[in-house]
Amino acid sequence: MIDYPDRMSQEQARRFGEDVLSIVAQIPRGRVTTYGHIAAWAGWPSHSRMVGRTLRYSPKAAELPCHRVVNKEGRTAPGWAMQRNMLEDEGIRFKANGHVDMVKYLWEPELNDDDFWNIT
DNA sequence: ACATTGACCGGTT
């Protein structure tokens, strides 16, 4: 079986960026989600790194609650010390190892909700 | 046409 590379066209990349931002916009206060989950919900499960890139470089991300995105371990973004304080202001307690307790605070959208497909 | 670089991930010491 041939293993085709999982590359995005320009149009797919544009759509991916839009979806990432609109998903981030839906993260409730006091909750977090991960790069990998966002990538999967946007339809590209192997593109978690691209989620990080989008949030880092897209100007629109600045107005969104992108501080509510952490990695799978619950670790905050490198080089962004304020992220922890912003999360603590929302009531999130960090574990002794400096990570978010993902069992408590991980948020995922309800897939049975219709507006999941309206997120453009 | 390579090589390196990340706001990543999973598994193995």
Add this chain to the structure above:
DNA sequence: AAACCGGCCAATG
């Protein structure tokens, strides 16, 4: 917990 390792993939040099 921490340090590797290999995989991942768009962007950058």
